[in-house]
Each structure stands twice: as C-alpha cells, then as structure tokens.
Amino acid sequence: MSHTKLMLEPILERLFAYMTAERHRGNWGMDIGHWDWVPGVGVISILDYGLAAGQDKAVDYVLEWVKRNRQQAEGIKVINAMAPYAVFPELYRRTQDSWFLEKAGEIAGWMLETAPRTREGALEHTVTEAAKFPEQVWADTVYMAVLFLARQAGLTGERRIAKAALEQMLLHLRLLQDEQTGLLFHGWNCREGNHMSAVRWARANAWITLAVPQIVAEIKGLTEIPPELYSRYDRLAAGLRSCQADDGLWHTVLDRPEYYKETSGSAGIACGFIRGVQNGMLDPSYLAGAEQALGAILPLITDDGEVRGVSAGTPVMPSAEAYNEIAVYPALYGQGLVMQLLAQTLSRKSNGQPNVTTVRKAGK
Secondary structure, eight states, X not given: OOOOHHHHHHHHHHHHHHHTOGGGTTOTTTOOSSSSHHHHHHHHHHHHHHHHHTOHHHHHHHHHHHHHHHHHHXXXXXXXXXXXXXXXXXXXXXXXXXXXXXXXXXXXXXXXXXXXXXXXXXXXXXXXXXXOOTTEEETHHIIIIIHHHHHHHHHHOOHHHHHHHHHHHHHHHHHHBOTTTOOBOSEEETTTTBOTTOOOBHHHHHHHHHHHHHHHHHHTTTSOOOHHHHHHHHHHHHXXXXXXXXXXXXXXXXXXXXXXXXXXXXXXXXXXXXXHHHTTSSOXXXXXXHHHHHHHHGGGBOTTSOBOSOBOOOOOOSSHHHHXXXXXXXXXXXXXXXXXXXXXXXXXXXXXXXXXXXXXXXTO
16 A cells, blocks of 8 residues: 555644644643653654654744743653653754753763663663662663764764764663564663563564664764674564564564554554665665555544554563553554654655665675
C-alpha cells in the first residue's frame, strides 16, 4: 500500500490537534503542560513534524511551549527529564536567542560532569517520580538524554560533547544488547551484573533504534564512529526485522508472539528503520518493514487523532509476564512516535526516495 501525501497530511493534523488539546490537562499520559520525559517526547515529535512537513505552526508551538514551561525545568536534574532539551539546538538556530544556547550548554555540562553514573560510566537512570534505580542502565536514556547531547554537539561543534554522546551510545549498546539475538534488554543492573528480568521490551528497542541514526548524523564529523557501532546497530535491526509480526507490528515483548502488539514501540522501530536507511546505516530493504508497520498503525488512529494500543509508562518489570499486564491508554510518547513515523514517511514520499548518506567506514 502506498501512503501518499494527501493521506498522511490530514492524519498528522489530527495527531497534532489531539496532542495539544487543553482537555488533557491533569492527565499524566497526555498533559503536555509540564517538564518531563512524556511531554518531552511530545515536543520533540511536534518539532520533527514541523520540520519534516514544513509546518511552521508546529515549530512555533514548540517555541511557545518552552517559553511557557521553562521555569518548571529549573532545579530538575534527572536524566529522564532531559528529553525536552533536545529541541533547544534547533530553536536556537531559528531564533538566535542566546538563552537556548546558554541553557543547553549548562545542561550538557551537567550531564558530562555531574550526572550520576554507573561503575561502567553509563548515565544512571534517574526520574522525577519518587523512585530510585541505583546503578541501573535503561535503554530509554539514549533517547531521553544522549540525543540531546548529540544535537548540542552538532550545533556547537564541541568534540568533547560529541565524544560523550558516542561513549554513552556504545556503553548502552554493549550493556543491553543480547549477543544471541541482537535485540536489546530493557535494563542492566550494574550492582548485580545482570539484566534483571532480562526482557526484550519493544519500546526499549524503539528508543535506541530511533535515536542511534540521529546521533550518528549529528556527531559523525566531530568524532570517529567505530565499526563496532555499525555492527551492533546492524544486528539490532536484523533482530527486530526477524520478529516483526505478519501484520507489521511488534509485540510488547519482542520474542513473545502470544503477548499483545504495542503501537508506540512499533512506530519507533519503524521510524528508526527509515532514519537508518536515510543515514546510510541500514539497507534500503528495511523500508518495506517500515511501510508495513505504518499500514498496521494507521487504522489505530481515531478520527479525533487518538493513537490506540499504547502501553503505559513501564519500569523494568519483575517478569516477562508482567509486561503483558501493563495497561494500554493514550500517551504523548505514543502519539509522538506515531507522529514521527508519519512525518518521516511524508518527507520521504515528498522527496521521492531518500538520499542515502554513506556514514560507514570503508569496508564496513
């Protein structure tokens, strides 16, 4: 099925309207009016939509969102709440407002010098909620924090920040990747030296599949990207392709086909495939899997723009079975990952086939 511009544009409009509606105020999953990872993924996605689809109103919305909510960010220094800063480099490019540059520099400095780390040197997973995960590494961090570092390095040309982004990306892949399947475990406990429940959770894999090509694109001119990174990403993508369901979606636990299929993880993985092809990290054959996923996701978007089949916020659960019991309801990260998939598909269709940029080292 070919998904045309005329088909995708009105759906993106509905997603945008649903995400920004005032009626969601006070709803944890859909309230965009505060500073944390959930609205952070929302505004990252809205900015991506604005840039990919040429929608200035979406970009303007993100700019106004930061102005309204920036006071809430003061004093919040946890890794999961770093997500909104990923929009700062682009907002600085557009406005030349020095506040964006200065604040982003401050946050990058905190991440490099002060943020808690595990004994391996990976950023420790910290959250705004009343919960602690000492010496734990979660896949989410690559998207919530490392993506910002890479974008900041791409803006300023600071090699120190680029090297830190590369180091964190590689550390997370090394600690989380299952050497047998190429898939990623949700988390790693450095104290215990294990993957806790050792579950290959779909959305964890989506965060990294989507983030890595974008990070590489930002830092590749500032630091050498080792062949190991490309190899690990190849194996991740191949593992994901091998467990994609016949209808194009992925199950909430990737290797448990009897578990429910989950929309946000499926959208993030599919969009990651598109980004990987665009940036020369994946073979163009992966676009077929992305197109198939999109075909399965479109019927899950209601007439008013709600994305169905999105699992709730999910810590590392005690068992695989517990992941299958996570509630399903609308959330900004689900809306956003679907928005990114549609926006990147729209951009690719509008420009014909993507320009595939070679980023690999010779012989890799």
